[in-house]
Amino acid sequence: DIQMTQSPSTLSAFVGDRVTITCRASQSIRSWLAWYQQKPGKAPKLLIYEASSLESGVPSRFSGSGSGTEFTLTISSLQPDDFAIYYCQQYNSYITFGQGTKLEIK
Amino acid sequence: EVQLVESGGGSVQRGGSLRLSCAASAFTFSSYWMHWVRQAPGKGLVWVSRINTDGSGTTHADSVKGRFTISRDNAKNTLYLQMNSLRGEDTAVYYCARARIPGAPDAFDIWGQGTMVTVSS
Numbered sequence: 001d002i003q004m005t006q007s008p009s010t011l012s013a014f015v016g017d018r019v020t021i022t023c024r025a026s027q028s029i030r031s032w033l034a035w036y037q038q039k040p041g042k043a044p045k046l047l048i049y050e051a052s053s054l055e056s057g058v059p060s061r062f063s064g065s066g067s068g069t070e071f072t073l074t075i076s077s078l079q080p081d082d083f084a085i086y087y088c089q090q091y092n093s094y095i096t097f098g099q100g101t102k103l104e105i106k
Numbered sequence: 107e108v109q110l111v112e113s114g115g116g117s118v119q120r121g122g123s124l125r126l127s128c129a130a131s132a133f134t135f136s137s138y139w140m141h142w143v144r145q146a147p148g149k150g151l152v153w154v155s156r157i158n159t160d161g162s163g164t165t166h167a168d169s170v171k172g173r174f175t176i177s178r179d180n181a182k183n184t185l186y187l188q189m190n191s192l193r194g195e196d197t198a199v200y201y202c203a204r205a206r207i208p209g210a211p212d213a214f215d216i217w218g219q220g221t222m223v224t225v226s227s
Contacts, residue, residue, distance in 0.1 A: 036214075043218065043219060046213055049206060050213075089151075094156075097150060099150050
């Protein structure tokens with residue numbers, strides 16, 4: 001099974017900051033990686049697919065990069081609405097989610 | 107509006123059974139792979155099961171293999187999850203989700219609102 005490891009587990013930042021979340025796969029997943037945002041009591045929302053493609057309707061301050069085993073999600077200028085939990089997901093071989101990164105207001 | 111709506115959750119005793127349903131609307135349900143994902147209280151997302159477009163191919167996570175069965179009725183635009191021999195660790199919100207690209211496994215672009223399953227001893 002492919003394991004996905006996100007870092008950090010918690011991230012504190014100010015509105016306007018640029019932040020990066022990392023996701024590492026235990027083996028190559030090529031570019032079959034997605035990023036999701038989840039707010040309390042809500043279903044996850046797709047942000048990025050195929051490692052770097054922005055889902056329709058998602059603000060351009062979100063971007064993804066990477067391939068193989070190392071991936072990043074970057075938010076260029078944090079907005080109040082961005083404070084949430086973020087998950088990576090591999091879909092190269094079955095499905096595995098990372099453990100999540102909680103983005104908190106500093 | 108493209109939508110998934112789950113139902114069937116509730117409280118059940120350990121060892122019992124439940125069947126979850128996920129009703130799809132405003133898209134060609136039969137063209138998409140579908141998934142179940144669960145989230146225990148305060149925990150992360152865990153993939154449970156997937157099914158291909160015509161229901162001929164299914165996969166389950168090891169943690170539910172032999173106890174849960176995913177199925178679909180394309181005529182009714184509905185996805186199911188039959189859950190048997192329920193354990194305490196199955197307590198979670200269960201989401202159904204659609205794979206983004208018709209006919210292929212992919213990222214999940216549409217999610218239901220979730221249905222809570224509570225297994226008590």
